[in-house]
Amino acid sequence: MAIRSILLTVSYDGCDYSGWAVQPGFKTIQQTLNDAATSLIGRKTTVHGASRTDAGVHALGQRALIQVDCPIPTENFQKALNDRLPESIAITEVVEKPIGFDVIGDVKAKLYRYTIYTGQTRPVTRIRYCWHYPAKFDIDAMSEAANSFIGEKDFKSFASAGDNRQSSVRTIYQCEVKQEGDWIYIDVEGNGFLYNMVRNVVGTLTDVGRGRIEANKIGEILNACDRTAAGSIAPASGLCLMWIKY
Amino acid sequence: MAIRSILLTVSYDGCDYSGWAVQPGFKTIQQTLNDAATSLIGRKTTVHGASRTDAGVHALGQRALIQVDCPIPTENFQKALNDRLPESIAITEVVEKPIGFDVIGDVKAKLYRYTIYTGQTRPVTRIRYCWHYPAKFDIDAMSEAANSFIGEKDFKSFASAGDNRQSSVRTIYQCEVKQEGDWIYIDVEGNGFLYNMVRNVVGTLTDVGRGRIEANKIGEILNACDRTAAGSIAPASGLCLMWIKY
Numbered sequence: 075m076a077i078r079s080i081l082l083t084v085s086y087d088g089c090d091y092s093g094w095a096v097q098p099g100f101k102t103i104q105q106t107l108n109d110a111a112t113s114l115i116g117r118k119t120t121v122h123g124a125s126r127t128d129a130g131v132h133a134l135g136q137r138a139l140i141q142v143d144c145p146i147p148t149e150n151f152q153k154a155l156n157d158r159l160p161e162s163i164a165i166t167e168v169v170e171k172p173i174g175f176d177v178i179g180d181v182k183a184k185l186y187r188y189t190i191y192t193g194q195t196r197p198v199t200r201i202r203y204c205w206h207y208p209a210k211f212d213i214d215a216m217s218e219a220a221n222s223f224i225g226e227k228d229f230k231s232f233a234s235a236g237d238n239r240q241s242s243v244r245t246i247y248q249c250e251v252k253q254e255g256d257w258i259y260i261d262v263e264g265n266g267f268l269y270n271m272v273r274n275v276v277g278t279l280t281d282v283g284r285g286r287i288e289a290n291k292i293g294e295i296l297n298a299c300d301r302t303a304a305g306s307i308a309p310a311s312g313l314c315l316m317w318i319k320y
Numbered sequence: 321m322a323i324r325s326i327l328l329t330v331s332y333d334g335c336d337y338s339g340w341a342v343q344p345g346f347k348t349i350q351q352t353l354n355d356a357a358t359s360l361i362g363r364k365t366t367v368h369g370a371s372r373t374d375a376g377v378h379a380l381g382q383r384a385l386i387q388v389d390c391p392i393p394t395e396n397f398q399k400a401l402n403d404r405l406p407e408s409i410a411i412t413e414v415v416e417k418p419i420g421f422d423v424i425g426d427v428k429a430k431l432y433r434y435t436i437y438t439g440q441t442r443p444v445t446r447i448r449y450c451w452h453y454p455a456k457f458d459i460d461a462m463s464e465a466a467n468s469f470i471g472e473k474d475f476k477s478f479a480s481a482g483d484n485r486q487s488s489v490r491t492i493y494q495c496e497v498k499q500e501g502d503w504i505y506i507d508v509e510g511n512g513f514l515y516n517m518v519r520n521v522v523g524t525l526t527d528v529g530r531g532r533i534e535a536n537k538i539g540e541i542l543n544a545c546d547r548t549a550a551g552s553i554a555p556a557s558g559l560c561l562m563w564i565k566y
Contacts, residue, residue: 085444132445156441161452164442195402196410198331199378199560203445314445 077143079175080151082107082121083167084136088310089202090162093129094136103127103163107138110158114151115144124177124318125184128270130310132203135166135185135317139177175320183247185263185316188276188308193256204257205312211283213253219282220249220260222292223275230299232275233268234307242268242299251279261316272313278305323389325421326397328353328367329413330382334556335448336408339375340382349373349409353384356404360397361390370423370564371430374516376556378449381412381431381563385423421566429493431509431562434522434554439502450503451558457529459499465528466495466506468538469521476545478521479514480553488514488545497525507562518559524551 084107092100096108104123111119124137146154152168159165189204191197196206223246230242248263260279262272278295281287287295287305295303330353338346342354350369357365370383392400398414405411435450437443442452469492476488494509506525508518524541527533533541533551541549 085441087444087447134445152441161442161447162444164444166441195331195398195412196407198333198408198410199380199449201333201407 077141077173078148079171079173080140080142080148081169081171081175081177082138082140082151082155082165084123084138085134085164085166086132086136087162087202088127088130088132091129093131094123094125094127103133103136104138106159106163107155110155111140113158114146114154115142117144122177124181125267125315127315128273128310128313131313131315133315136315137177137318137320139171139175180320181266181318183263183265183319184267185248185261186267186272187314187316188260188262188272189312189314190258190260190276190280190308191256192258202311203314205309207280209284211253211258211280212285213251213258213283215285215289216251216258216260216279216283218289219279219287219292220251222290222296223249223262227296228299229268229271229296231295231301231304232271232278233301234270234274235301236269239268244268244271249275270307273308273310274301274304276308276312280308281305323387323419324394325417325419326386326388326394327415327417327421327423328384328386328397328401328411330369330384331380331410331412332378332382333408333448334373334376334378337375339377340369340371340373349379349382350384352405352409353401356401357386359404360392360400361388363390368423370427371513371561373561374519374556374559377559377561379561382561383423383564383566385417385421426566427512427564429509429511429565430513431494431507432513432518433560433562434506434508434518435558435560436504436506436522436526436554437502438504448557449560451555453526455530457499457504457526458531459497459504459529461531461535462497462504462506462525462529464535465525465533465538466497468536468542469495469508473542474545475514475517475542477541477547477550478517478524479547480516480520481547482515485514490514490517495521516553519554519556520547520550522554522558526554527551 094103107121121138152165191204226245246264250261252259340349353367367384437450472491492510496507498505
């Protein structure tokens with residue numbers, strides 16, 4: 075049988091998982107998908123993800139690739155995998171790709187959305203999917219600071235320790251702060267992200283919004299190439315990987 | 321010190337609780353609130369709820385009364401209780417009521433909202449708060465059937481076994497079916513509800529929407545005064561107690 079590469083679009087509630095990547099002894103998204111694919115296909119199958127999301131981070135548009143040589147038609151994979159997955163994970167799309175398709179290397183852009191709730195009382199049915207930060211924020215200052223992230227830059231100041239990627243240069247296409255009532259949404263689109271980069275960018279933007287960092291200081295922070303120059307890290311619960319484009 | 325009656329507005333994610341009412345050996349909303357109030361006030365305190373919501377049912381506007389004779393000012397109760405509650409429960413409002421206020425008997429109206437997701441793939445970040453029912457529904461037929469519930473009627477056909485209230489006559493002020501994309505919202509407002517009544521009404525409405533029960537048969541089903549005359553029961557996860565008016 076011919077080998078096929080199948081690209082899955084995956085959504086998940088990250089609350090009950092120790093992140094994407096397989097870690098012996100921990101429940102992870104990748105492990106759960108591996109188990110579902112192995113059960114479906116009848117032989118040990120590994121799912122290769124486009125993004126290693128952290129513990130507690132959510133996704134509506136993660137991508138993952140499997141290579142199969144089984145007789146199951148590609149269009150049957152979505153339902154068959156969903157039937158084998160817990161309700162906190164779902165395959166939302168399945169598409170065949172040419173052999174040689176690189177699920178990480180061929181990524182053109184990704185969008186992360188970060189959600190902050192600023193109202194006084196925690197929103198119990200959204201608390202798993204936001205950062206509850208009851209405070210007033212200067213949205214104009216945050217937007218000005220957000221603009222400074224756009225372009226090709228060295229983001230070393232926004233990478234947490236543990237990042238071992240060779241280059242810390244990334245291109246940010248969009249960094250937008252939107253306010254709707256008590257909610258703040260921060261959309262960050264780029265060609266790639268360092269370890270904890272979006273959460274460090276968001277934490278710094280909230281420090282700007284609270285007047286702890288001046289809006290025009292982002293350039294200096296980037297130039298420092300030093301994590302301690304930037305602001306705090308935002309919690310994982312507010313972060314969601316919205317989509318990945320190839 | 322004078323005894324005060326304090327009315328709490330309570331929101332909760334019901335997923336991880338065995339319903340509202342205290343049951344020895346189970347984690348319930350009332351028990352969790354009792355523990356928080358007891359810890360705050362320093363003596364055994366019981367919170368009396370307006371509605372006994374079932375396991376898995378959510379609330380944005382449950383009401384609960386406590387009687388206290390402690391020196392803590394009423395306006396401090398909200399924050400002090402929230403600090404002692406898990407993130408799945410929150411007090412959203414606190415107001416003092418005259419002694420003699422009856423948290424159950426004085427209710428004028430309650431609104432429950434039921435949420436159905438009809439898209440093919442489960443919505444992972446909303447699955448805890450809806451019924452995932454991937455199908456096409458005849459919304460016009462459901463709306464016609466919903467209208468038949470409005471008014472003062474005997475709802476015995478829509479009460480699950482275990483209801484031991486004396487009368488099964490209730491008044492429904494509003495019963496509305498709304499569709500927004502893949503979502504269906506069913507709002508039911510009444511002066512009171514029998515055990516599982518909203519879930520039985522919603523289950524029957526979905527049976528109408530799927531063509532299993534004719535829209536004009538609701539009158540007959542009500543007249544039967546027999547649970548087996550009505551349709552299926554909708555799952556708890558889609559139900560939310562939105563508000564209670566006094």
